[in-house]
Amino acid sequence: MTTLLDVKNLWVKFPTRNGIFDAVRGVSFSLGKERLGIVGESGSGKSMTGRAILQLIRKPGMIEADHIALQGQNLLNLSEKQMRSVRGKQISMVMQDPKFSLNPVLTVGDQIVEAYRLHNKASKAEARAKALEMLEAVSIRDPERVMKAYPHEMSGGMGQRIMIAMMLIPNPEILIADEPTSALDVSVQGQVLSIMDRLVKERGMGLIFISHDLNLVSQFCDRVLIMYAGRVVEVCQADKLHEAKHPYTQGLLGSLPKFDAPRPRLEVLNRDPAWREAPSVESTS
Amino acid sequence: MSNALKIKDLNVYFGDHHDLFQAVKSASFTVEKGSSFGLVGESGSGKSTILKALTGLAPQWEGEMTVAGQQLGLKRDRSFYKTVQMVFQDPYASLHPRQSVDQVLSETLKLHGFSDINDRIEALLKDVGLGPAFRFRYPHQLSGGQRQRVAIARALASEPQILLLDEPTSALDVSVQAEILNLLSDLRAEHGLTFVMVSHDLAVVSHMCDQTAVMRNGEIVEIISIEDMRAGKTAHDYTSQLLHASVNRVA
Amino acid sequence: MSSQASSLHAWLTSETPTSRRQARWAAVYKGWLSLKSNHMAMAGLAIIIALITVAALAPWLAPHDPFVQDLGNRLQPLGAEGHVLGTDSLGRDILSRLIYGARITLYIVALVALIAPIVGLLVGTISGYAGGWVDLVMMRITDIFLAFPRLVLALAFVAALGAGIENAVLAISLTAWPPYARMARAETLTIRGSDYISAIRLQGAGPLRIITKHIWPLCISSLIVRVTLDMAGIILAAAGLGFLGLGAQPPSPEWGAMISEGRRFLLDHWWVATMPGLAIFTVSLAFNLLGDGLRDVLDPKDSSS
Numbered sequence: 090m091t092t093l094l095d096v097k098n099l100w101v102k103f104p105t106r107n108g109i110f111d112a113v114r115g116v117s118f119s120l121g122k123e124r125l126g127i128v129g130e131s132g133s134g135k136s137m138t139g140r141a142i143l144q145l146i147r148k149p150g151m152i153e154a155d156h157i158a159l160q161g162q163n164l165l166n167l168s169e170k171q172m173r174s175v176r177g178k179q180i181s182m183v184m185q186d187p188k189f190s191l192n193p194v195l196t197v198g199d200q201i202v203e204a205y206r207l208h209n210k211a212s213k214a215e216a217r218a219k220a221l222e223m224l225e226a227v228s229i230r231d232p233e234r235v236m237k238a239y240p241h242e243m244s245g246g247m248g249q250r251i252m253i254a255m256m257l258i259p260n261p262e263i264l265i266a267d268e269p270t271s272a273l274d275v276s277v278q279g280q281v282l283s284i285m286d287r288l289v290k291e292r293g294m295g296l297i298f299i300s301h302d303l304n305l306v307s308q309f310c311d312r313v314l315i316m317y318a319g320r321v322v323e324v325c326q327a328d329k330l331h332e333a334k335h336p337y338t339q340g341l342l343g344s345l346p347k348f349d350a351p352r353p354r355l356e357v358l359n360r361d362p363a364w365r366e367a368p369s370v371e372s373t374s
Numbered sequence: 375m376s377n378a379l380k381i382k383d384l385n386v387y388f389g390d391h392h393d394l395f396q397a398v399k400s401a402s403f404t405v406e407k408g409s410s411f412g413l414v415g416e417s418g419s420g421k422s423t424i425l426k427a428l429t430g431l432a433p434q435w436e437g438e439m440t441v442a443g444q445q446l447g448l449k450r451d452r453s454f455y456k457t458v459q460m461v462f463q464d465p466y467a468s469l470h471p472r473q474s475v476d477q478v479l480s481e482t483l484k485l486h487g488f489s490d491i492n493d494r495i496e497a498l499l500k501d502v503g504l505g506p507a508f509r510f511r512y513p514h515q516l517s518g519g520q521r522q523r524v525a526i527a528r529a530l531a532s533e534p535q536i537l538l539l540d541e542p543t544s545a546l547d548v549s550v551q552a553e554i555l556n557l558l559s560d561l562r563a564e565h566g567l568t569f570v571m572v573s574h575d576l577a578v579v580s581h582m583c584d585q586t587a588v589m590r591n592g593e594i595v596e597i598i599s600i601e602d603m604r605a606g607k608t609a610h611d612y613t614s615q616l617l618h619a620s621v622n623r624v625a
Numbered sequence: 626m627s628s629q630a631s632s633l634h635a636w637l638t639s640e641t642p643t644s645r646r647q648a649r650w651a652a653v654y655k656g657w658l659s660l661k662s663n664h665m666a667m668a669g670l671a672i673i674i675a676l677i678t679v680a681a682l683a684p685w686l687a688p689h690d691p692f693v694q695d696l697g698n699r700l701q702p703l704g705a706e707g708h709v710l711g712t713d714s715l716g717r718d719i720l721s722r723l724i725y726g727a728r729i730t731l732y733i734v735a736l737v738a739l740i741a742p743i744v745g746l747l748v749g750t751i752s753g754y755a756g757g758w759v760d761l762v763m764m765r766i767t768d769i770f771l772a773f774p775r776l777v778l779a780l781a782f783v784a785a786l787g788a789g790i791e792n793a794v795l796a797i798s799l800t801a802w803p804p805y806a807r808m809a810r811a812e813t814l815t816i817r818g819s820d821y822i823s824a825i826r827l828q829g830a831g832p833l834r835i836i837t838k839h840i841w842p843l844c845i846s847s848l849i850v851r852v853t854l855d856m857a858g859i860i861l862a863a864a865g866l867g868f869l870g871l872g873a874q875p876p877s878p879e880w881g882a883m884i885s886e887g888r889r890f891l892l893d894h895w896w897v898a899t900m901p902g903l904a905i906f907t908v909s910l911a912f913n914l915l916g917d918g919l920r921d922v923l924d925p926k927d928s929s930s
Contacts, residue, residue, distance in 0.1 A: 130547040131518075245417075274416035274574065275619040282624050301547065305623045344552035346581035348621060349604065354559065355552035355581070431823055455829040468820035472842045474648050481838070485828045507641045510648035515640060528824065 093262055093295040094120040094142070094180075097155040101137045101319075104149050112137045112150070114319035115369045120263065124289065124296045126310035126327060128303055130341075134319040135299050139265045142297075143176050144169075160262070178208040181256035183285075185268040187248030191240040198236030201255050208259040223254040227284050246277035250284060257288055263295045271300070282309055303330065303341055315341075320369045337364055377440070378536050378568040379405040379428075384437035386420070386427045397423040399592040400437070407535075410562065410569035412579035412586030412600075414616070420592040421572045422463075425538045429460055442535060456486060459529035460538040464545045465521035469513040475499075475524050476509045479531060486532040498527040501564075503557060519550035526557065530565070537562075539571040543578065555582060576620040580604065588613045656922045666918020672911035680727040689718035691725040691878045700894045711896050713886060719900050722878035726901065729879045730908065733794050733863045734856055740798035741855075742848045745805020750836050750844060752806070753813025764810065770803040776865055783871040790879070793872040797862050801855065805848060812844045846923035853916030857909030864905055880905050 101113035113134040118125070129135040141152045144164065157164045159179060167175065176182075184190050192200060201220040205211065211219070217236075224232035227250040240248060249269060256264060266285065270278040286309070289296045300306050306313055307330035315323040315338050323335040333339055343356030386398035398420040405411040413421040426432035428439060430450040439446040442457055462468035469478065479495045488494055496506060502523040513521055522542065529537060542558070543551035555578065562569060573579045579586050580600050587594045588610065596610040608614045636647065637654040660666055679686060688707070695716035703711050710719040752763040770778070782796035816822060817840070825839055864881025866872035868888075873879030875886070880901040887898030 130549060275576075275623070276416065276615065279619050279622070279624060286624070302623075303548070308622070308624045341548060344549045346552075346555065346577045348577045348580050348617075351581065351604070354556050357553050357556065358549035429827055431826070450829075452829045455827055460824070460827055462820040462824060464820060468824050470821040470825075470839060470843075474645075476645060476648070481825070481830075482828045485830055507643075510642040510645060511640075512648070512652065525824070528828075532828070 092119045092121055093160060095156065095158040096138075096142065097157075099138065099141055099152070099154040099157065101134070101141050101146055102151045102153065104151075111319055113141060116314075116316070116319075116321050117369060117371050118314055118321065118324070120295045120297060122293050122295055123312060124286070124298055124310040124327075126306035126313040127297065127299045127316060128301065128306050128313060129316035130301060132318075133316040135301075135316050136267050137319075138316070139182065139267050139297060139299050142265065143180055143182060144172055145176075145182075174208070177204070177256075177261065178259045179261050180263040180265060181259070181261040182265040182267065183249070183252050183256050183269045186272045187243070187245065187252045188240065190252055191248065193240050195239075196236065197238050197240060197243070197251055201236075201251070201258065204255050205258045219258060220254075223258050224251070226257075226288060227251070227254045228280070229254075244277075245273050246281055249273060249281050253281070253285055253288070257292070260292065261294065263297065264289060265297045265299070267299045268301070269298075270305075271302070278305075303345065307331065318365045320365075320367070322364060322367070322370060324370050335364075336361065376407045377404050378407040378409075378442060379411075379570065380438070380440040381424070381428075382438040382440075384424065384427060384435060384439065386423050386432055387434040388423075388432070397432075397592055398427065398435075401587075401589075401592075401594050403587050403594065403597055405536075405568060405570060408566055408568055409585065410571065410583045412583035413570065413572045413589060414574070414576060414579050414586050415589035416574060416616075418591075419589040421589050422540050423592075425460060425540055425570065425572060428538065429458065430454075452486070455534075456532045457534055458536045458538065459532060459534040460540060461522070461525050461529050461542045463541040465518055465525050466513075466545065468525050469521055471513055474510050474512050475504075475516075478524065478528055482528050482531040488531075494531070498531060501530060501561065502527045503553075517550075518546050519553055522546065522550075522554055523557065526554075526561070530561065533565075534567070536568045536570065539569060541573055542571070544573070544575065551578070558582065576603075576616065588616065660918050660922045663918040663921060665914045666921075669911040669914030669916075669918065672907060673915060676727055676908055676911070677731065679724055680731050683724050683728060687718075687721035687724045689721040691717060691721040692876050693717065700890065700897065702894075703896050710900050711894075713883070713897050714890060717876075719883075719897065722883060723880070723901060723904050726878040726880045726883065726904070729790065729873055729877065730860060730863070730905075733790065733797070734859055736794045737798050737801060737859045737863075738852050738856065740794075741801035742805045742852050744798070744802040745807075746809050746841065746844060746848060748802070749806040749809025749811075750813045750840050753810035754817055754832060754836055754840065760810075763806075767803045767806045770800065771807075773800070775800045776862060779862060779866060780869070780871065783866060788871045788874060790873045790877070793863060793866045796866070797859060800862075801859065804855075805851065808847065808851060809844045812847060813840055816840050816843055850916055850920040850923055853912050853919055856912035856916070860905055860909050860912075 096119070097117045099113055099116045100111060103110045103112060116138055127135045127138060137146065140146055142157055144152060146152055154165060159175065164172065164175065198220060201223065202213065202216040205216045205219055220236065221232045224235055229235050229247070229250060243251065269285070270281050273281060298306065298310055307327050310327040313325055313327045313330055314321045315335065317337050323333055323338050325333055331342060333342065340356065340358035344358055346355060382402045384398055384401045385396060388395045388397055401424060413424060415421045423432055427435040433448065441454065476495065479498060480491050483491045483494055495509065499506060499509060504520065504523050508520065516524065539558070543554050546554060559582070561567060569582065571579060571582055580603065583600055585597065585599045588596045588598065590612050596608065596613050598608060598613065603617065608617065637651050639647070639651065642648040642651055697716065698712055699714055699716040701708050701712040705711055708718050708720070710723070712718055748763055748767065752760045778800045779796040782799055783792050786792040786795065822835060822839060825835060863872055864884065867879045867881025868885040870885065873882050875882060883901035884898045890897050
């Protein structure tokens with residue numbers, strides 16, 4: 090498989106009053122044209138990993154790594170200006186809540202057109218045509234109307250589809266989706282995910298799917314990294330997640346209530362301090 | 375008289391005359407004493423609004439609500455709050471940021487007219503699995519799961535018979551969710567509580583409840599026992615859809 | 626650090642306090658530690674403490690009687706013998722007058738700082754929590770007060786009540802409360818809808834208890850910050866009234882009145898007006914610095930531990 094992105098020994102550090110806090114501790118993985126899931130609980134460093142790839146860690150946070158190579162080019166050596174052209178054009182990111190990602194005072198159409206023209210030399214009419222095409226691609230029934238609408242007039246699912254349309258217009262090689270469906274209802278989640286899946290496949294993109302939802306990731310992704318306390322504790326095939334070996338992964342799975350397998354009590358995760366200290370597992374794709 | 379709660383033709387409205395919005399449309403259901411009843415639906419289906427109307431937090435309602443044989447009027451008195459208590463969704467928002475665990479619990483106990491406050495606080499903390507070390511901590515010194523335990527302790531302080539649970543674990547990690555759900559099951563068995571649990575998560579409701587109402591757009595489309603639901607014996611299409619979506623997450 | 630002090634530090638910074646008293650002191654101590662790390666705020670606090678000390682010890686610190694006139698010795702320059710900051714047009718020692726004036730300044734500041742925020746807090750929280758027509762009436766009254774320029778309104782009040790320090794304080798307070806009311810109301814509106822207020826309502830708590838025990842503690846910290854930031858304005862307003870002859874009356878050594886007197890000699894004897902001006906400037910700045918620091922410590926939105 091061709092490797093799109095290779096991350097080696099990634100650390101994200103935050104200086105605090107009581108010394109340095111490591112949010113991500115030596116994470117390595119590579120991404121091909123696949124759907125890679127990153128799961129973990131809050132504070133596991135999964136979102137930080139996604140943001141660190143795009144160098145979206147706010148000061149005073151620091152990113153350190155041997156390399157973050159996008160098709161052989163080390164992103165760490167790029168200037169902020171060069172990074173800006175990587176963001177969006179080569180790697181896009183979809184966040185959890187579309188309400189916070191869209192500008193409330195601009196119409197949806199204006200924002201998509203602007204996003205397109207930021208990375209492509211195109212006339213307004215061309216960009217508009219492209220935007221309409223993209224909105225259709227994310228299964229929005231009446232794209233003309235949606236183009237003229239403001240973000241607050243959109244439902245959550247609609248907003249997230251618009252975000253995906255916006256992020257995919259410049260044809261990036263990699264899409265990072267950080268909990269893209271957590272704010273949505275289950276029925277809408279399915280739609281949004283299948284749209285994202287279709288587009289990623291059609292375009293031969295790599296997808297990094299960050300989520301806290303083990304069932305979702307095991308159904309949606311090809312490969313899964315399980316993170317705990319800033320480290321990768323286990324890497325496995327998504328469809329074999331239920332055969333996971335690490336006690337943390339097993340514990341997480343055991344703690345989920347299951348619709349079809351009722352039991353009187355849920356398993357409670359006993360956290361072993363040793364999990365924290367064990368080195369990150371390297372992924373082999 | 376084994377009904378803990380009976381709701382009949384309940385309508386709930388928000389807003390004023392100019393733009394009135396009906397959040398719940400003629401909802402009816404009964405909850406037996408000691409049972410656990412679920413309210414499932416997607417966001418905006420009106421499931422939480424029923425709890426708000428019940429507790430008096432949404433004052434614009436019409437219909438009949440009966441709690442432990444007492445019909446509810448517009449005002450709720452102390453005895454109502456001694457019978458019915460609620461646990462809120464977000465433990466980060468339901469604790470006063472400037473009050474320690476001790477302050478929260480002692481004020482609640484005082485309001486309900488108890489005098490042996492020290493002993494009761496210790497017993498409550500023990501009940502929800504927090505040691506005495508937590509007593510004088512402030513919310514910012516607690517994790518999400520610990521906060522929710524404090525919120526549960528507060529709800530239990532008046533020794534209620536009915537506990538309303540408004541998505542009590544949706545803001546928590548799954549491993550913490552398991553702890554809280556186990557705790558709630560234990561408390562229900564121990565104190566003989568009646569639960570009404572609102573959730574968007576069918577797996578959680580099926581784990582906790584005996585029976586559930588499925589809501590959509592403010593209406594109850596179906597009331598179904600969990601066994602029937604597991605067996606796929608749904609009467610309404612929407613219930614089957616919801617079921618399908620929560621088992622097969624990727625459409 | 627002695628072992629006693631370090632054990633006190635450990636007691637105060639413990640993550641697991643064992644008594645109500647310890648929990649309360651630990652919260653205070655944490656605020657103090659974070660204020661202490663802000664050097665500008667500490668500088669402001671130092672100046673204010675110095676001011677309070679000077680005011681308290683005025684009779685011992687002042688080299689001369691602030692009221693004794695010595696016309697043969699009038700308008701002495703800075704550094705004149707026996708008069709470090711010179712003398713004014715009636716030969717009174719400026720340094721002594723500044724030292725005694727600190728008392729008046731503190732008196733005004735303390736009274737206004739007590740009256741205005743408390744009135745504002747009451748009006749704002751009741752208005753915000755009650756809503757409906759109570760809110761409407763109270764906020765329109767607030768708007769009427771806000772519609773006048775502050776000093777002009779204060780002037781009108783003093784003109785009606787008669788000149789003097791007490792009336793000046795009253796006038797400034799009457800014009801200072803509306804911004805506090807607005808702020809308290811805005812905070813109340815956001816707090817009112819929160820789950821923890823719903824939760825205490827479900828325990829059967831009445832509006833009075835909710836406002837005083839649950840809403841006030843959250844409003845007060847931002848009010849304190851606002852008051853310290855407004856102190857400068859209050860001192861200036863008091864000085865302004867003094868300057869216009871409507872505040873403290875001669876021969877009282879109020880700083881604004883001193884500037885007013887010195888104004889006539891500004892070109893030839895600049896220090897007479899400048900020294901009290903510098904005093905007002907320093908104290909205003911000190912309150913502003915402290916207010917800025919307190920904002921960082923007391924902001925309830927900041928939940929970092």
